[in-house]
Amino acid sequence: MAKTRPFDAAEYLDSSEAIAAYLSEAFATHDAGFITEAIGTVARARGMSALAKETGLSRENLYKALSSEGHPEFSTVMKVLGSFGVELHAEPKVAKVA
Numbered sequence: 159m160a161k162t163r164p165f166d167a168a169e170y171l172d173s174s175e176a177i178a179a180y181l182s183e184a185f186a187t188h189d190a191g192f193i194t195e196a197i198g199t200v201a202r203a204r205g206m207s208a209l210a211k212e213t214g215l216s217r218e219n220l221y222k223a224l225s226s227e228g229h230p231e232f233s234t235v236m237k238v239l240g241s242f243g244v245e246l247h248a249e250p251k252v253a254k255v256a
Contacts, residue, residue, distance in 0.1 A: 168203035174243035177203075181244060191226045197235065198224030200242055213237040 171177050177200050184196035201209050201224050210217045215234065223230035224238070239246065 166199075168199050171200055171203040177242050178244045181239075181242075194224060194228050194230060195226040197230075197238060198226075198228070201238060204242065209238065209241055212241045 167180060171180055180200065181193075181196055184193045187193065198221075201220060206217050206220055209215075210220055213220075213234075215237065219234075220238075222228055223234055230238075236246075
């Protein structure tokens with residue numbers, strides 16, 4: 159029997175482009191818990207200790223805020239995304255044709 163290990167997206171998030179694409183897909187779900195967890199996955203990929211130093215936030219608070227049950231403040235999200243080298247952008251919704 160072949161041994162497998164669970165898929166971990168963090169192993170593939172090695173560039174700002176990959177991170178932006180991954181987070182864009184998460185944002186498209188409109189699921190706050192999933193989006194928060196995706197940001198947490200990127201944080202793990204980048205290294206939580208380095209992220210804590212860069213943002214001035216504690217590792218413990220980052221782990222808690224960026225879990226699927228977390229409810230990070232918007233300022234935390236902005237600091238974290240900035241440290242990832244990505245930005246948020248607004249686009250108009252495309253009207254659905256009935």
